Amino acid sequence: MDSSTLSEKLNNTLSSLRYGENPPELYEPIRYIMALGGKRIRPLLALLAANMYKDDVENLLLPAAAVEVFHNFTLLHDDIMDKAPLRRGQQTVHEKWNANTAILSGDVMLVRAYELLLGIEPAILPKVLQLFSKAAAEVCEGQQLDMNFEQRQQVSIPEYIHMITLKTAVLLGFSLEMGALLQGAPEADSAHLQAFGINIGIAFQLRDDLLDVYGDKAKFGKQVGGDILSDKKTFLMLTALEQADESQLQSIKAWRHKTDESITAEKVKAVTEVYDQLQIKQQTEQQIEVYFQKAMQHLDAVEVAENQKTDLRNLALQLMEREA
Amino acid sequence: MDSSTLSEKLNNTLSSLRYGENPPELYEPIRYIMALGGKRIRPLLALLAANMYKDDVENLLLPAAAVEVFHNFTLLHDDIMDKAPLRRGQQTVHEKWNANTAILSGDVMLVRAYELLLGIEPAILPKVLQLFSKAAAEVCEGQQLDMNFEQRQQVSIPEYIHMITLKTAVLLGFSLEMGALLQGAPEADSAHLQAFGINIGIAFQLRDDLLDVYGDKAKFGKQVGGDILSDKKTFLMLTALEQADESQLQSIKAWRHKTDESITAEKVKAVTEVYDQLQIKQQTEQQIEVYFQKAMQHLDAVEVAENQKTDLRNLALQLMEREA
Known part of the structure; x- marks a missing residue:
């Protein structure tokens, strides 16, 4: 089945989901966020992984x-x-309604x-739920680490990679593994497919960090430099902090905690200049390539015919080359 | 197995649970709230229901x-x-840490x-998870209704019973059913055991409402009249509002939104006086009795020997007669 057919089936399934009706205050926000797309x-x-083994993916x-x-x-x-x-350009649920x-x-x-997983054939259900629960808890651990990092002075690159692995990559890994x-x-x-997903997930998040600074404003769809403005400890920032000399460090630190709109352009420009001096863009691209290649090695090791891997390979490439 | 042995086994199980270690900021609050007891x-x-059928409840x-x-x-x-x-006399998690x-x-x-349920034998796991998920969503629906009611002028008694059924009773029902x-x-x-649990749950919540006003201060362990002070729409308040004459209604309404500590005693006294005039205590006790009797009818209908039901009957009685 081709990738666009799978996508259509998926979208049909997602639009047909029923979460509940009463009280409407509980269920309307769910329909709202799910309708925002993404x-x-x-x-x-999950569907592409499954499709490598069987053309019929109804069970997925x-x-x-x-x-x-x-x-x-x-x-x-x-x-x-x-x-x-904002989320996907629309008000977040806690803004539109309340926390x-x-x-x-x-x-x-x-x-x-969890309920949507319960139709899985009973023989394999406990294993899938175990893996899903592990991934789910890890996503929470990643979010907690992310919050912890915002409070800390120093975060190492390996710590950062560990955080995004939990917060973002494990769920991609689980999706493929389940498929x-x-x-x-x-x-x-x-x-191998899980490991492919983890590495693609890390590369995906690094690409996100990169686009925030070096994305094409027209295509990116959100404010370029948002991470810089909010002092977010991204891969770019952490790498810069590790490699900056005294004057570059001073330049970055001087802008910290300055989030006023009037200085947005100036702050983004100043920090980006330091990034440019340190070739942070190129270094990030190299890291993305490292994780992408690791992912590809795992995909290579999967024992199905090469032509069965094309869609997954293409999606991975698209994710790496995306502009938004 | 007697009730106190079951209780001991349960407490040992709960103390031996491991939720996770890292990051500690995520898992410490879980250990904290679980250690508060209750x-x-x-x-x-669940254990008492299970024990009616088998003496061995290890699987439960x-x-x-x-x-x-x-x-x-x-x-x-x-x-x-x-x-x-406060929760159980200690700081709540969002107070001790943050929201x-x-x-x-x-x-x-x-x-x-969910993970703790995954050891259930595969043949019955999907059904138990389906019932658990249904109950879990209903508990959320009940909480949403409870919040909605706080914003509304009028709430009927049937609406209130529906809300506490979802928020409190269905989980008791599920526990017994699962057992x-x-x-x-x-x-x-x-x-029948599920229905027993639902009715006991409703009676339990009504008892809670009653104790808040008419509990023995020494035994109750929290401020008597807390619900009155915070204008909570309890069974007592809703019944009073339905039956109050014009002057009683004025008396209750005059105190609304006055939550200052200096008037606590006076407000509680004034509203309790209206309750007394309307015999709200007796009416609530009657309703508790109605639900308790419904519960007992369902327990009677369970097809095990009468002596196997003793512990469950005793626990239900204890819950109805509890002072705290």
């Missing part, structure tokens, strides 16, 4: 949707914690995510 | 613990929403609750 990368990865549609519902639950709660006003609603609607989404497991793929294959 | 009614009900210990972890997750999130400073930590630690608890199901009890029995 790239649907996680469920698509609800489990794949479960991962997307779970992902949106984490966005809902993360946005409260990060006090984010209590965002907490509670998120809670129900987590429950619904393989549900089609009866060999253990070794599902392990 | 009556452990829900898991105890982790699933029973799951329900207690889930219940404490709801307390954690409810306390944020209700801005509650973000309380949100995220709660999320992990919900995941851990029966896991021991292979007949469908009809598990349905």
